Amino acid sequence: MTAICGSWHLDGHPGAAEDCSRMQSALSLYGRDRSARRDMGEIAFGLQLWRLVPEDRFDRQPLVGGGGRFTLVADVRIDNRPELAEALGLPADRTASMADADFILAAWERWGEDCLDRLYGDYAFALWDSTERVLRLVRDPLGKRPLFVHRSPGHATFATMAKGLHALPHIPRAANPEMIRDFLALLPHVGTQSFFAGIERIEPGQMLRLLPDGRAERVDWYDRTRIRSVALTRPEEYVETFRSLFDRAVSDCLRTTSPHVASHLSGGMDSSTVTATAARLLDARGQRLTAFTHVPLPGAPLMRQARRFGNEGPLAASLAARYANIDHVLVDSAKRQIGDDFDSNFHYFEYPLLNPANSQWGSEIDRLAAARGARLVLNGQFGNATLSCTAYERLPELLRRGRLLAWLRNAIPLARSGQMRAVSVLWRSLGPFLPPALLSAARRLGNSHDWSLEGYSSLKPEVVQSPAMQARLAEVGIDGRFAPYADSRSPRIFMLWRVDYLAQHQKGILASTGVDSRDPTLDRRFVEFSLGLPSEMFLRDGQCRWIFLQAFADRLSPEILTQRGKGLQAADWATRLRADLPALRSEIERAQHSSTADALMDLPGLLTLAGEGPRTNGEDPDEDMAYRCRFLRGLAMAHFLRKLEAGNY
Numbered sequence: 001m002t003a004i005c006g007s008w009h010l011d012g013h014p015g016a017a018e019d020c021s022r023m024q025s026a027l028s029l030y031g032r033d034r035s036a037r038r039d040m041g042e043i044a045f046g047l048q049l050w051r052l053v054p055e056d057r058f059d060r061q062p063l064v065g066g067g068g069r070f071t072l073v074a075d076v077r078i079d080n081r082p083e084l085a086e087a088l089g090l091p092a093d094r095t096a097s098m099a100d101a102d103f104i105l106a107a108w109e110r111w112g113e114d115c116l117d118r119l120y121g122d123y124a125f126a127l128w129d130s131t132e133r134v135l136r137l138v139r140d141p142l143g144k145r146p147l148f149v150h151r152s153p154g155h156a157t158f159a160t161m162a163k164g165l166h167a168l169p170h171i172p173r174a175a176n177p178e179m180i181r182d183f184l185a186l187l188p189h190v191g192t193q194s195f196f197a198g199i200e201r202i203e204p205g206q207m208l209r210l211l212p213d214g215r216a217e218r219v220d221w222y223d224r225t226r227i228r229s230v231a232l233t234r235p236e237e238y239v240e241t242f243r244s245l246f247d248r249a250v251s252d253c254l255r256t257t258s259p260h261v262a263s264h265l266s267g268g269m270d271s272s273t274v275t276a277t278a279a280r281l282l283d284a285r286g287q288r289l290t291a292f293t294h295v296p297l298p299g300a301p302l303m304r305q306a307r308r309f310g311n312e313g314p315l316a317a318s319l320a321a322r323y324a325n326i327d328h329v330l331v332d333s334a335k336r337q338i339g340d341d342f343d344s345n346f347h348y349f350e351y352p353l354l355n356p357a358n359s360q361w362g363s364e365i366d367r368l369a370a371a372r373g374a375r376l377v378l379n380g381q382f383g384n385a386t387l388s389c390t391a392y393e394r395l396p397e398l399l400r401r402g403r404l405l406a407w408l409r410n411a412i413p414l415a416r417s418g419q420m421r422a423v424s425v426l427w428r429s430l431g432p433f434l435p436p437a438l439l440s441a442a443r444r445l446g447n448s449h450d451w452s453l454e455g456y457s458s459l460k461p462e463v464v465q466s467p468a469m470q471a472r473l474a475e476v477g478i479d480g481r482f483a484p485y486a487d488s489r490s491p492r493i494f495m496l497w498r499v500d501y502l503a504q505h506q507k508g509i510l511a512s513t514g515v516d517s518r519d520p521t522l523d524r525r526f527v528e529f530s531l532g533l534p535s536e537m538f539l540r541d542g543q544c545r546w547i548f549l550q551a552f553a554d555r556l557s558p559e560i561l562t563q564r565g566k567g568l569q570a571a572d573w574a575t576r577l578r579a580d581l582p583a584l585r586s587e588i589e590r591a592q593h594s595s596t597a598d599a600l601m602d603l604p605g606l607l608t609l610a611g612e613g614p615r616t617n618g619e620d621p622d623e624d625m626a627y628r629c630r631f632l633r634g635l636a637m638a639h640f641l642r643k644l645e646a647g648n649y
Helices: 016-030 053-056 081-088 098-117 163-164 179-185 235-253 269-284 313-322 342-349 355-369 394-400 403-415 423-435 436-443 467-478 490-496 504-511 524-532 546-555 559-564 573-591 595-600 603-612 620-643
Strands: 002-009 036-037 043-051 064-066 070-079 121-129 134-138 148-152 155-160 208-210 216-220 261-264 289-294 324-332 376-378 515-518
Touching: 002 016, 002 070, 002 121, 002 394, 016 043, 016 070, 016 155, 016 163, 016 269, 016 504, 036 155, 036 324, 043 121, 043 603, 053 098, 064 098, 064 490, 070 098, 070 148, 070 313, 081 098, 098 121, 098 403, 134 261, 148 163, 148 559, 179 595, 179 620, 208 235, 235 269, 235 524, 261 269, 261 355, 269 289, 269 376, 269 546, 289 313, 289 355, 313 559, 324 355, 342 355, 355 504, 376 603, 394 403, 403 423, 403 490, 423 515, 490 524, 504 515, 573 603, 595 620, 603 620
Parallel strands: 261 289, 261 376, 289 324, 376 515
Antiparallel strands: 002 043, 002 155, 036 043, 064 070, 070 121, 121 134, 134 208, 148 155, 208 216
């Protein structure tokens, strides 16, 4: 993993190399093994390398190719090296000593911009074409490596993280109110805005062409809404391909310089499948896997919800027991408090914590993994969208198409088998077609959250109702109440591209702990195949997760396979929050001095919540939403704004 940066003085003035030097110093915590820079006069590139895959020892960036025409810096891990080598006609003796960035340059020399669709893996790169005098900035389709840019008259700069750009005196440190608003409203991260005023992001699957006259052309080279449908002959073919692609994804994620590998292991199906698959592959190499499971505080009363369980330790242990090379570690984070990671998160991650109740144990696992010598930690964070998808949305999908018999063949077995309650089957089937008033009533009947922007957000009511907010909701296709979807693909696309903080999160974990976090459920090849599957592969004859169970049931424990409930992360949040409230209240009080927070956030309402504290352990859905969504997310934002506006980078 590499931090990259560059400066282009379009006006021809000197100083590009000096800009790079400043940015590299600020970015050095994201790349500690090697520092290099290339000065081309009006433009300069820099990088900070952290060697995380074996081939990184051959990395000699910045790279020059095309007879001196191209200069490249890349933050990259390429997962389809064998396929690229074959397509490029490269012999094995040459590819054995090629770094992943070398593959990007070789592909660009052969195919130009058309090479992008041939690259599979995590990457963000900058390429200077001295003949065309065009600077191209590119990100992979899923946006797993960050890249930011600042443009001003006569000057363009880019960097992996915003702190690289803020190292330059002409780029001020200030909040972007529109991005702050969107974050608090839980809107999809659509558009080029970042949390910082004047700093844009390159969007996932996007290329930015910077031209010598100062113009910028944004090209969406990857259309994430148009996934090709997969059509195979037999159900067995779908299963075999599903399993094969996932195994390849896990195998590619295991390419590392570290002999010690760890994983996040919950009691759910996604992390269990990632852990089990990794254990199988590592066992063949004679290696062990350390699996970490978060468990609640001893003796703490747990939040209770229907068909949910708060302690995932026993189920995780049942999975670990099946594999002799898994060392299982339970983590209760007893010495950690909510808010402990705020300062570290601001410095290393550069975005407000999305879920402070979960971050404390997530970061604790990464720290413990590093302390045990692991430099790679696997997770299955996005498996709900790609791996173990239930596709309950097939029910309204069938009704919309008038396929009543097919709906009955799925609805009746779902209710009879106990996979869903009968009322839930009806809710899932009819919810997408209900008007707002009936939607709210149905949610209350089912004892579910009646989602509304005013309920889950710490924004002021007048901000929520403002024309600007309503226009933004329409722009990103959100109704503010999160009405159920009427098809099975849309919610998964929404989940995969809802936020673009994952790339910054991975950078922050690496810089703060030395751990490289990877999620094989986000492998592009696997994502595209999963999204392209017909919905009947996920919900078939009343069996949800059909293709998943066909492919991976033999790898999981019976306890996990027969568990009807779902894990409830941070089920002890209320106990922790009551103990931590006095310190957290002061953060809200200080936010009253922030002009941005005062303009956007309902600070009096947050202070009221801080003064009262949760009365239950989360049994009340409205109280759960008020504290876990409104209060804690607002608290994280209050801290972020205080640090940013104080210039405390």
